[in-house]
Amino acid sequence: MTRVQRLSKRLFDLFLALALLPFLLPLLVVVFAAVALCQGRPWFYVQERMKSPSQRFRMWKFRTMAPEPNDRGVSGGHKAARITPLGRVLRHSRADELPQIWNILRGDMSFVGPRPPLPEVVARFPALYARVLAAPPGVTGLATLRFHAREARIMSDCADPVQAQSMYDRRCVPVKARLDLIYLRHASRRLDLLLIWQTLRGAFA
16 A cells, blocks of 8 residues: 555545444444443553554553453454353444544554454564564454354364464465455555444444
8 A cells, every 4th residue: 555545545534433432432422431431441442553564552442351460362263251241232333342433533544455464473473464564453343244243153163272273374364465465456545444434334233
């Protein structure tokens, strides 16, 4: 993605984020209240992700799991028991990702792009993510829409962190990266709007 394309994408993200804020703020308040009442602290889940092959940032979500101080790595079946009843609803609707409007306003993320990977995943596949992260990471994207359900099925069989990492590296990273690179080759304002629309339609399905 060229510098001009990135600038155009950034301006579009800012315009859309500011236009949506009046509608998103009430939703943020409602979801925050539900999390605070049903789950208590911590209200948010903050995790380090990569916005470029060398730059980290802190990605914000509403918490959907029981807290675990030593929680690391990709999510698999070994973490499923920690998902709260409210967390399942938030994940299905993707309402847990509403706080990422802050990441968009800060310039850490775009509305559409590759999902921001964990630092340890980028460290294991530096050449691949040097290509994938040529575009800003996104809240949604082609790989998110086309592979998310299949990824969840693949990872659900993982019984421990070692198996989850191996399964993710072998069966998820190559497919997601291929879809992300397809997005990069065809990136346009029209495609971004289509993917945003498909994400919203899926959230209310």
